[in-house]
Each structure stands twice: as structure tokens, then as C-alpha cells.
Amino acid sequence: MDKSDMSLYYANRPNFRFGDYLAWSGVTMIDDAIKLKTESDRPQYEKDHGINVSHSSLLIRFPLYQGLEDRMWTTEAVGDGTVLHLLSNDLSGFNGQLWWYPLKDDIGTDAFRRSVGTLAFEYIGLPYDYTGLFEELITNVTVQTKKLFCSMYVQLVYFGQKAIGQKALVPNNVPTLGIFKEPVLIFNNPMPYVPGADIVSPPPNTGS
Numbered sequence: 001m002d003k004s005d006m007s008l009y010y011a012n013r014p015n016f017r018f019g020d021y022l023a024w025s026g027v028t029m030i031d032d033a034i035k036l037k038t039e040s041d042r043p044q045y046e047k048d049h050g051i052n053v054s055h056s057s058l059l060i061r062f063p064l065y066q067g068l069e070d071r072m073w074t075t076e077a078v079g080d081g082t083v084l085h086l087l088s089n090d091l092s093g094f095n096g097q098l099w100w101y102p103l104k105d106d107i108g109t110d111a112f113r114r115s116v117g118t119l120a121f122e123y124i125g126l127p128y129d130y131t132g133l134f135e136e137l138i139t140n141v142t143v144q145t146k147k148l149f150c151s152m153y154v155q156l157v158y159f160g161q162k163a164i165g166q167k168a169l170v171p172n173n174v175p176t177l178g179i180f181k182e183p184v185l186i187f188n189n190p191m192p193y194v195p196g197a198d199i200v201s202p203p204p205n206t207g208s
Contacts, residue, residue: 009091009186012100016059016072019108019116021101021154021180022087023171024055024094027190031055031096034171037137041173051099051183056151056171058120059100060084075120077153082126091187098187101180119157123148132168141168 025035031054039052046052057076072087091098102108129147136149143152143163152168158177159166169176175183 006088006091006187008188009098012184012186013072015102016061016100017102017108017113018059018061019113019120020059020103021174022057022059022074023051023053023099023101023174023183024057024096025051025053025099025190026055026094026096034137038170038172041170041176043173043175045182046172046175049183053097053099053171056154056174058116058154058157059087060117060120075124075153075157077126077128077148077150079128081128082123082148082153084121084124094187095189096187097185097190099183100186101175101183104179104181107179115160116157119160123153123156136168136170142166143168 025031034054035052042052055076057074060073060075061071062073073084074087074090075082075084077083103112123145126145127147129149129152132141132147132152133149135141141152143156143166145156145164148156149168151171151174154174155166155169155177156163158179
């Protein structure tokens with residue numbers, strides 16, 4: 001598929017809502033290692049449909065701000081810390097698949113989405129938890145608020161103080177939270193990984 005093909009993205013874009021979940025399946029060696037280590041953690045639906053991911057982020061939009069009504073953003077914990085990115089910029093350099101998980105109607109109330117937004121921006125600027133990520137791939141770590149990796153950030157934003165001290169999720173088991181509708185594939189560019197070809201990876205490929 002041509003990298004410029006954003007047809008799936010634009011077909012679904014009108015239905016994106018603030019606080020929905022995004023699950024990324026990259027193709028770098030780091031992505032492959034995360035998926036290999038955590039593929040058994042997937043819910044049955046994801047196993048049945050071949051969904052195996054390596055990175056988590058949140059969908060953000062600003063409908064009340066003039067000039068930003070139609071822009072799509074994502075907040076995510078990456079190598080540079082917890083940041084806000086234009087979603088289209090992340091996709092422009094991304095090889096892999098992106099799945100959109102809309103919040104269930106009874107979960108995604110205006111009040112819940114406002115809470116998600118408050119926490120999503122409260123944690124912007126926190127450093128990335130490299131140690132926690134590698135420990136999570138070997139053993140279990142718990143959610144805390146000093147340093148974050150991607151799925152821990154998502155877990156914390158959705159559940160706030162209730163998440164602290166709980167077992168940290170990996171991207172592949174975020175759907176076990178039970179708050180999402182069935183996932184929708186919105187980007188598909190699964191080019192094979194070529195060693196050395198992506199020495200500087202786009203943010204979603206920096207790992208969990």
C-alpha cells in the first residue's frame with residue numbers, strides 16, 4: 001500500500017471522538033519484541049482477528065477551538081515523554097497498522113470524556129518509563145505517576161487514582177478494560193522491517 005493512502009482513516013474520521021483509544025502495531029524490532037512477548041495477553045476477539053499491537057495512545061480533538069475543529073491529535077507516552085502530537089504527523093512516518101477503539105456508548109458519556117481530557121493533559125510532560133517498560137516485559141509492574149510508558153498512561157487516564165498500584169497493562173491487553181466497542185482498522189501500511197532503515201523511528205514505534 002502507498003504510504004499516502006489514508007482512505008481508511010478519512011472514511012472513519014468523522015466518527016472519531018475525544019478520549020477514544022488508539023492501538024498501534026508497528027514493524028520495528030522493538031515493536032516485534034513487544035508483540036511477541038505480550039501476544040498471549042490479548043483478549044479472544046483480538047486473537048481471532050489477528051490484532052497484535054505494540055503501542056497505545058488516546059484520540060484528542062478540540063471542537064470548541066477556532067481553527068482546530070477538524071484537527072485530530074493524540075496524547076501518548078513516548079521516548080520524549082508524555083506528549084501531544086498531530087495524529088496525521090504520526091501516521092505520515094508510520095509503517096504498520098492503527099486500530100481505533102471507540103468508547104462504548106454507556107461509558108463514553110460527556111462527563112467521562114471530560115474526565116479523560118483533564119487527566120490526559122495533567123500528565124503531559126512526564127518522562128518516559130524505560131525501566132518500567134522493560135520490567136513489564138519480564139515481570140509485572142504497577143501503575144504510578146512519576147514516569148509512564150504508553151499503556152500505563154492510557155490506563156491512568158481512563159481510571160485515575162483507582163489505577164494507581166494496579167498491575168500495569170501492556171498495549172495488547174488494554175481492551176480487557178471492557179470499555180470499548182469492537183476495534184476498527186483505520187490505517188494499514190504493514191511494510192516489512194528492514195534493519196537500519198528506520199534508525200530514527202516515528203513516535204508510535206518507540207515502543208510501549
